[in-house]
Amino acid sequence: MSVIRVGIIGIGAQTRENLLPSLLQIPDIHIVAACDSELERARLLRSYVKDAGNYADVGEMLDNEQLDALVMACPPQAHRDIAMQAMLRGLHVFVEKPPCFTLVELEELADMAEQQGLVTAVGLNFRFARPIQHIRSVTASHAFGRTMHVQINHYANKPRTPLWGMQSTLRSFLLAQAIHSIDLATVFGSGEIVDLYSSVQRDTESLLARIDIAFASGVSASILTGTMFPYFEFDMKVISDRSTMISLDNLWNITLHELEHATRTAGSDKRWRGAWQPSPLDSGYVRSGYLGELSGFFDAIRHQQAFEGDFASLLPTFHIIEHMCREERPTPDLQAPVFGNRPINQRVTTNAQFS
Numbered sequence: 001m002s003v004i005r006v007g008i009i010g011i012g013a014q015t016r017e018n019l020l021p022s023l024l025q026i027p028d029i030h031i032v033a034a035c036d037s038e039l040e041r042a043r044l045l046r047s048y049v050k051d052a053g054n055y056a057d058v059g060e061m062l063d064n065e066q067l068d069a070l071v072m073a074c075p076p077q078a079h080r081d082i083a084m085q086a087m088l089r090g091l092h093v094f095v096e097k098p099p100c101f102t103l104v105e106l107e108e109l110a111d112m113a114e115q116q117g118l119v120t121a122v123g124l125n126f127r128f129a130r131p132i133q134h135i136r137s138v139t140a141s142h143a144f145g146r147t148m149h150v151q152i153n154h155y156a157n158k159p160r161t162p163l164w165g166m167q168s169t170l171r172s173f174l175l176a177q178a179i180h181s182i183d184l185a186t187v188f189g190s191g192e193i194v195d196l197y198s199s200v201q202r203d204t205e206s207l208l209a210r211i212d213i214a215f216a217s218g219v220s221a222s223i224l225t226g227t228m229f230p231y232f233e234f235d236m237k238v239i240s241d242r243s244t245m246i247s248l249d250n251l252w253n254i255t256l257h258e259l260e261h262a263t264r265t266a267g268s269d270k271r272w273r274g275a276w277q278p279s280p281l282d283s284g285y286v287r288s289g290y291l292g293e294l295s296g297f298f299d300a301i302r303h304q305q306a307f308e309g310d311f312a313s314l315l316p317t318f319h320i321i322e323h324m325c326r327e328e329r330p331t332p333d334l335q336a337p338v339f340g341n342r343p344i345n346q347r348v349t350t351n352a353q354f355s
């Protein structure tokens, strides 16, 4: 496939601010059409791609345009329904996080992708953010040693009310925010989950969550997160069996701590630490990971390979989310899946058993 023909669905804030500027930097793709239920938003794309078709109805766009792939940033119920419809037509799909509401829905999406032999991607840009990529390459090196523990502090102050027509603030928070840190824990854990503990403390509006995960790989991970914090902050540490530790402050500064650190200038000294920051020359979309995740998706299509952040890769993350929501009472499934935006009223499943 030389040029990949792309349709974009949902021309809201995320597409306009992050996905579209990244897509416009990627070679060998052609943005053919845009769709938004508010047609005026779809028309905005014409300012960037002159001949792009614009639609208010996804079915109409799929019928009229010859597309290879879709990129979507809508509410999750639209991601789920439109991804299903597009995959049935043989299109590769990239959906922003979250791809759907529940583990059962994600399993259905992953099964459909496998049956149809399609490339899928979920927009979890933290995985591809420049500092995280750097930590991934350092921790994969022989010199770092074997990763033993990952500690993540992911502080937030929203959402404090339910999103997307759901009833649960906890599920909304997990799907909107904590999905990034849980996904990262599973990336560094790189294996099956063998044990899981989670607790949620609440006050009237906000919540505080602790998650401890043990992986079959021997890696453990702990996450402190929630909406009880004054502002957003993201820090992480990875510790190896060689007493090497790499730490990331606020998704920016990286420090490597070793038992003994040697530099050419200062020689060998226990008090020196190695430091790293993204290059000021990296574009904002490289630093934030949006360019990396989208480029990876299109490369996977071109090389007919699975993409590392596909629907199936998110199954462990959704197992953890279901585990954390298990105390919440399932409400009846009031609405069957629909093609569009109607709320699904929290179809909670309780099938995650690890301990």
Ligand code: NAD
Residues within 6 Å of the ligand: 009, 010, 011, 012, 013, 014, 015, 035, 036, 037, 038, 041, 056, 058, 073, 074, 075, 076, 078, 096, 097, 098, 123, 124, 125, 176, 339, 340, 341
């Ligand atoms: P938004 O409300 O600004 O935009 C959503 C757009 O989708 C709207 O223009 C809406 O009209 C359109 N839409 C909804 N249903 C549709 C349908 N059935 N067909 C066509 N168009 C439809 O929301 P947003 O802030 O852009 O967020 C969109 C998605 O991006 C969400 O899933 C959100 O979680 C995700 N997001 C991810 C990150 C990240 O860090 N990766 C950051 C922000 C947002």
